[in-house]
Amino acid sequence: MVNMMEGRDDIQKDLERLERWAHANLMKFNQAKCKVLHTGHSNPKNKYRLGGEWIDYSPEDKDLGVLMRSST
Numbered sequence: 001m002v003n004m005m006e007g008r009d010d011i012q013k014d015l016e017r018l019e020r021w022a023h024a025n026l027m028k029f030n031q032a033k034c035k036v037l038h039t040g041h042s043n044p045k046n047k048y049r050l051g052g053e054w055i056d057y058s059p060e061d062k063d064l065g066v067l068m069r070s071s072t
Contacts, residue, residue, distance in 0.1 A: 008046040015050050037061050038070045 002008055022029060029050060035058035038045045048055045060069040 019051050
């Protein structure tokens with residue numbers, strides 16, 4: 001659960017580490033396929049960057065046949 005700035009910063013650091021790993025292994029992320037899904041009633045809806053660009057928000061996403069929707 002990310003309800004404090006420290007949690008948001010930890011997730012952003014993880015994304016930056018993932019980007020460095022991809023760069024070191026000559027890989028790229030398809031930015032158009034990267035989305036943030038906010039869940040929970042008190043979610044602060046933080047924004048995140050990947051490769052210097054903001055990751056778009058998605059109100060829903062399907063994973064393994066299960067449709068997840070944001071709380072809004």
